[in-house]
Amino acid sequence: MHQQIDIPALLDGDRNALSRAITFIESNRPGDRESKWALLEQLLPHTGKSKRVAISGAPGVGKSSFIDRLGAYLIASGHRVGVLAIDPSSSNSGGSILGDRTRMTSLSAHSNAFIRPSPATDTLGGIAARSKEVMLLMEAAGYDIILIETVGVGQSEVAARYMVDYFMLLLLPGAGDDLQGIKRGIMEMADLLIVHKSDGDQLPLAQRTAQHFKAAMHLFPPKPSGVPVEVARVSSLQNKGIEEVWQRVMKYVDTTEKNGYFQRWRRSQEMHWLEEGSMQILLDYFKNSPELQSRLNALKSQILSGDTNPVAALHTIDHFIKKLLHD
Amino acid sequence: MHQQIDIPALLDGDRNALSRAITFIESNRPGDRESKWALLEQLLPHTGKSKRVAISGAPGVGKSSFIDRLGAYLIASGHRVGVLAIDPSSSNSGGSILGDRTRMTSLSAHSNAFIRPSPATDTLGGIAARSKEVMLLMEAAGYDIILIETVGVGQSEVAARYMVDYFMLLLLPGAGDDLQGIKRGIMEMADLLIVHKSDGDQLPLAQRTAQHFKAAMHLFPPKPSGVPVEVARVSSLQNKGIEEVWQRVMKYVDTTEKNGYFQRWRRSQEMHWLEEGSMQILLDYFKNSPELQSRLNALKSQILSGDTNPVAALHTIDHFIKKLLHD
Numbered sequence: 001m002h003q004q005i006d007i008p009a010l011l012d013g014d015r016n017a018l019s020r021a022i023t024f025i026e027s028n029r030p031g032d033r034e035s036k037w038a039l040l041e042q043l044l045p046h047t048g049k050s051k052r053v054a055i056s057g058a059p060g061v062g063k064s065s066f067i068d069r070l071g072a073y074l075i076a077s078g079h080r081v082g083v084l085a086i087d088p089s090s091s092n093s094g095g096s097i098l099g100d101r102t103r104m105t106s107l108s109a110h111s112n113a114f115i116r117p118s119p120a121t122d123t124l125g126g127i128a129a130r131s132k133e134v135m136l137l138m139e140a141a142g143y144d145i146i147l148i149e150t151v152g153v154g155q156s157e158v159a160a161r162y163m164v165d166y167f168m169l170l171l172l173p174g175a176g177d178d179l180q181g182i183k184r185g186i187m188e189m190a191d192l193l194i195v196h197k198s199d200g201d202q203l204p205l206a207q208r209t210a211q212h213f214k215a216a217m218h219l220f221p222p223k224p225s226g227v228p229v230e231v232a233r234v235s236s237l238q239n240k241g242i243e244e245v246w247q248r249v250m251k252y253v254d255t256t257e258k259n260g261y262f263q264r265w266r267r268s269q270e271m272h273w274l275e276e277g278s279m280q281i282l283l284d285y286f287k288n289s290p291e292l293q294s295r296l297n298a299l300k301s302q303i304l305s306g307d308t309n310p311v312a313a314l315h316t317i318d319h320f321i322k323k324l325l326h327d
Numbered sequence: 328m329h330q331q332i333d334i335p336a337l338l339d340g341d342r343n344a345l346s347r348a349i350t351f352i353e354s355n356r357p358g359d360r361e362s363k364w365a366l367l368e369q370l371l372p373h374t375g376k377s378k379r380v381a382i383s384g385a386p387g388v389g390k391s392s393f394i395d396r397l398g399a400y401l402i403a404s405g406h407r408v409g410v411l412a413i414d415p416s417s418s419n420s421g422g423s424i425l426g427d428r429t430r431m432t433s434l435s436a437h438s439n440a441f442i443r444p445s446p447a448t449d450t451l452g453g454i455a456a457r458s459k460e461v462m463l464l465m466e467a468a469g470y471d472i473i474l475i476e477t478v479g480v481g482q483s484e485v486a487a488r489y490m491v492d493y494f495m496l497l498l499l500p501g502a503g504d505d506l507q508g509i510k511r512g513i514m515e516m517a518d519l520l521i522v523h524k525s526d527g528d529q530l531p532l533a534q535r536t537a538q539h540f541k542a543a544m545h546l547f548p549p550k551p552s553g554v555p556v557e558v559a560r561v562s563s564l565q566n567k568g569i570e571e572v573w574q575r576v577m578k579y580v581d582t583t584e585k586n587g588y589f590q591r592w593r594r595s596q597e598m599h600w601l602e603e604g605s606m607q608i609l610l611d612y613f614k615n616s617p618e619l620q621s622r623l624n625a626l627k628s629q630i631l632s633g634d635t636n637p638v639a640a641l642h643t644i645d646h647f648i649k650k651l652l653h654d
Binding site: 278300 | 360364367368371385386387594597598600601602604605606608609610612613616619623626627630631636637638639640641642644645648649651652
């Protein structure tokens with residue numbers, strides 16, 4: 001497999017080489033893993049130089065149109081932008097009704113943008129580990145800004161949190177008037193709250209919402225970065241506020257590089273990757289272990305025929321795994 | 328540990344016995360696992376007799392007020408109601424700003440309701456396996472209707488899907504006018520779409536939204552249950568539409584018990600539990616393996632000192648796990 005990937009072309013920014021490498025990395029076969037580690041080790045020195053930003057928010061808040069505008073702005077400023085989605089439900093669902101490409105109309109047409117949907121895998125730890133690797137491949141191919149779109153308001157944000165330097169949370173005007181429905185944990189992850197769709201009839205409400213969140217920020221503990229959470233208003237429809245958002249990112253990077261947090265957090269990202277990646281390796285072996293899978297299938301048949309129950313079956317699996325690990 | 332749990336009291340519906348059993352089941356110590364399997368095997372014959380219903384929807388859609396109303400209605404009809412949240416972000420965040428008890432004001436005060444937040448664990452598979460077990464304990468304690476509240480719009484719904492007989496998705500008036508932002512996969516899980524907050528100024532919009540979703544249902548494949556997806560409108564504020572919702576659930580249960588899908592799907596739930604539970608056992612061993620953890624910690628130190636990199640470290644872990652499993 002590995003032989004088919006043209007590493008010099010990938011490092012030179014070739015889209016096809018990058019696509020093939022991503023497909024290879026996303027494949028889940030333990031037999032490919034030696035080649036996978038070899039590929040990643042070769043590419044690792046060429047990674048880490050991008051700015052990594054998460055864009056989060058509930059469905060309907062307009063993440064795609066925002067990313068489309070932000071990406072277009074960054075490309076116009078001379079950057080190459082990689083967009084990666086983390087979507088735990090995509091493995092089961094085939095993704096959104098409208099695909100990423102139709103949702104991001106300006107970006108998807110641009111040669112300096114590379115849009116990749118969420119890797120299809122059946123565990124969230126798998127998505128986290130795989131997404132991290134895909135991000136590194138994009139960096140090796142010269143994408144110097146990585147935008148991670150999270151879908152939903154739960155575990156995918158936790159996964160994204162450990163992949164990025166900066167975390168944006170999009171909100172709707174009015175939607176957060178009493179902070180209800182917005183998870184404290186997600187709020188605490190955010191470096192920037194963006195009141196989106198701040199335009200037209202909604203403008204006054206958006207202004208009040210932004211004021212409200214600014215006032216509410218004292219409810220939250222100080223950020224370990226030393227940079228307080230900020231609140232911005234954006235209209236992607238009118239293309240307003242995009243540049244200001246990016247200036248905040250740049251200011252944040254500058255401040256945290258100087259106070260050392262940026263580098264410390266990058267190390268934390270690596271530690272997290274090591275743990276998630278290790279669990280993923282373990283689960284891959286589990287899924288590909290003929291002994292374990294045949295044992296599992298036999299137990300399933302026994303449950304269906306009424307010869308055992310799920311608790312007794314799990315008890316058996318527990319002993320089997322214990323024996324496997326300690327013998 | 329197990330000795331402390333008063334099984335006859337639990338089976339008799341004693342809240343303290345149930346709480347202690349849940350706390351014990353949620354504990355993650357491999358040393359407790361023999362007692363855990365023994366407890367579950369004793370209780371298993373007393374489980375499975377409840378109706379299990381998931382209530383899903385984006386933050387702000389009003390899940391808690393809906394569950395509060397639905398639960399109060401069910402208790403008034405003579406049921407005992409267990410409410411369980413599945414919230415992958417709670418382990419990192421400490422939950423919502425307003426706790427479950429303050430959010431469900433009528434239910435939380437009632438002796439025939441038992442409200443339990445999401446189990447704290449650091450893997451989503453863990454949440455799925457643990458939640459399943461907590462649900463069974465509630466059933467053994469005589470709760471004959473289990474409401475599973477999911478938080479977010481991603482993997483927690485997938486976890487809930489495999490725990491319940493019936494899946495409700497709450498929507499806001501207007502929010503789905505173009506189906507944007509609503510994941511196809513989540514839509515496809517739903518047995519009932521509820522246009523919530525169908526009251527006051529929003530009533531006409533809610534009616535249009537319900538019409539829209541009814542018309543859009545032809546976009547979706549037929550349900551394996553044989554029962555088409557239905558659309559309902561509810562106002563929890565005015566306590567309207569609650570009874571109709573429950574009648575739909577009862578009708579669904581009746582139809583699917585007759586066509587055999589109900590029983591088949593319960594078997595699928597058990598198969599899913601076996602797989603998730605097995606992976607959780609494996610991960611528990613991983614987290615509690617002194618050899619693996621000390622290896623991991625040594626590698627972390629080496630990364631921090633620059634003596635290795637995360638890819639090389641994962642490569643080492645891969646070999647270590649392989650050796651552990653095959654020696």
